[in-house]
Amino acid sequence: xxxxxxxxxxxxxxxxxxxxxxxxxxxxxxxxxxxxxxxxxxxxxxxxxxxxxxxxxxxxxxxxxxxxxxxxxxxxxxxxxxxxxxxxxxxxxxxxxxxx
Numbered sequence: 001x002x003x004x005x006x007x008x009x010x011x012x013x014x015x016x017x018x019x020x021x022x023x024x025x026x027x028x029x030x031x032x033x034x035x036x037x038x039x040x041x042x043x044x045x046x047x048x049x050x051x052x053x054x055x056x057x058x059x060x061x062x063x064x065x066x067x068x069x070x071x072x073x074x075x076x077x078x079x080x081x082x083x084x085x086x087x088x089x090x091x092x093x094x095x096x097x098x099x100x
């Protein structure tokens with residue numbers, strides 16, 4: 001997972017480096033191993049949340065394809081984002097320097 005952070009008090013992680021680049025310092029990405037534990041799945045992130053609900057360790061959000069009766073037919077994994085609020089859930093592996 002590649003990390004990006006926002007102002008929710010949590011850390012966002014995605015497997016999509018292009019998505020992470022939108023929120024990262026120019027030319028820097030931090031690749032991490034992330035323990036998401038029990039993730040609550042939401043269709044749209046609530047930017048006012050500052051922790052996962054009771055019984056959950058993280059929040060999963062991002063694009064999903066929904067069939068005609070509202071059941072998730074599959075997920076676009078490269079667009080999924082995980083939000084964790086405990087820094088102990090993420091272990092930095094590599095600091096990646098790049099130029100565009």
